[in-house]
Amino acid sequence: MINVTDLRKGFEGMEAVNGVTVHIKKGSIYGLLGSNGAGKTTLLKMLAGIYKPSSGDIQILGQPVFENEDIKKRMIFLADSLYFYPNTTIQQAASFYQSVYPSWNEGRYQTLKQVFQIDVTKKIHRLSKGMQRQVAFWLTLSTMPEILILDEPLDGLDAVMRQKIKNLLIQDVAEREMTILISSHNLREVEDLCDNVGIMHEGKIIIEKDLDDLKSDVHKIQVAFKQGIPAEFLQHVPVLYKEERGSVLLYIVRGKESEIHDHVQEHQPAIFDLLPLTLEEIFIYEMRDVGYEIENIIV
Numbered sequence: 001m002i003n004v005t006d007l008r009k010g011f012e013g014m015e016a017v018n019g020v021t022v023h024i025k026k027g028s029i030y031g032l033l034g035s036n037g038a039g040k041t042t043l044l045k046m047l048a049g050i051y052k053p054s055s056g057d058i059q060i061l062g063q064p065v066f067e068n069e070d071i072k073k074r075m076i077f078l079a080d081s082l083y084f085y086p087n088t089t090i091q092q093a094a095s096f097y098q099s100v101y102p103s104w105n106e107g108r109y110q111t112l113k114q115v116f117q118i119d120v121t122k123k124i125h126r127l128s129k130g131m132q133r134q135v136a137f138w139l140t141l142s143t144m145p146e147i148l149i150l151d152e153p154l155d156g157l158d159a160v161m162r163q164k165i166k167n168l169l170i171q172d173v174a175e176r177e178m179t180i181l182i183s184s185h186n187l188r189e190v191e192d193l194c195d196n197v198g199i200m201h202e203g204k205i206i207i208e209k210d211l212d213d214l215k216s217d218v219h220k221i222q223v224a225f226k227q228g229i230p231a232e233f234l235q236h237v238p239v240l241y242k243e244e245r246g247s248v249l250l251y252i253v254r255g256k257e258s259e260i261h262d263h264v265q266e267h268q269p270a271i272f273d274l275l276p277l278t279l280e281e282i283f284i285y286e287m288r289d290v291g292y293e294i295e296n297i298i299v
């Protein structure tokens with residue numbers, strides 16, 4: 001569905017996107033995470049056909065996207081900052097979308113009135129920031145896109161509206177296999193929406209995995225020994241983080257749960273807990289592993 005190979009984009013002597021390869025399957029929800037300035041928006045803008053790559057290849061629905069009208073009619077990019085023509089009402093914007101997108105579904109637009117409940121004669125630029133975002137989703141979902149590219153999509157929406165929109169997105173994925181690429185700093189949001197995750201740092205994708213695999217690959221261990229830490233403890237296990245809390249040791253380790261469990265048990269600990277991590281914790285420790293220190297994140 002979306003195939004990106006060795007993609008690069010440079011600005012003024014720096015590589016904002018530096019050799020990215022990503023494959024996104026039809027009907028999946030792919031979460032693009034990363035540090036500030038990692039290159040996420042630049043990557044999304046190339047996928048949306050707004051930026052021309054410096055080099056590399058993008059194939060969407062089997063075609064290149066740049067200056068490709070056919071693909072752009074089947075896909076919508078919702079940017080982090082929205083733009084609407086000044087003085088346009090919701091109804092006028094809907095008519096405009098209807099004229100541009102052949103897949104516009106008037107029935108869906110009318111049905112979604114009950115979800116968004118904003119007077120269609122209102123001028124969009126006079127609405128609040130959150131209401132403008134609701135209008136953007138209302139119009140977007142009425143075009144029945146095959147691919148949806150979202151940059152920080154739920155910013156400014158209240159909790160109830162965020163849940164409603166998430167449900168609508170999941171419904172479109174389940175019912176008609178819409179594909180979603182979503183970039184967000186809100187990892188909890190991504191956690192219950194996405195099935196695949198890619199983490200970007202300094203222009204590169206440093207990890208790309210099925211979210212369930214990612215979660216089953218990193219674990220938190222709390223362990224204590226009666227007579228000090230055994231010499232060979234965790235010697236062959238990749239440790240992402242280690243902390244001593246009195247006599248209890250906290251480790252973040254990578255590997256299969258059963259293997260880690262057996263390894264720790266071999267050393268007969270006095271206390272042993274093996275806990276799953278949230279996506280937020282995985283993100284922080286993986287970023288730390290590539291030199292983006294936790295201290296930098298919270299200071």
Ligand SMILES: Nc1ncnc2c1ncn2[C@@H]1O[C@H](COP(=O)(O)OP(=O)(O)OP(=O)(O)O)[C@@H](O)[C@H]1O
Nearest residue numbers: 011012015016034035036037038039040041042043
């Ligand atoms: N139009 C541009 N001209 C020059 N430099 C740019 C341009 N757009 C982005 N950059 C630079 O490219 C790098 C990546 O920016 P980008 O907006 O893609 O990051 P991001 O991952 O979306 O960041 P954030 O999470 O902070 O939104 C940054 O160093 C930024 O300054």
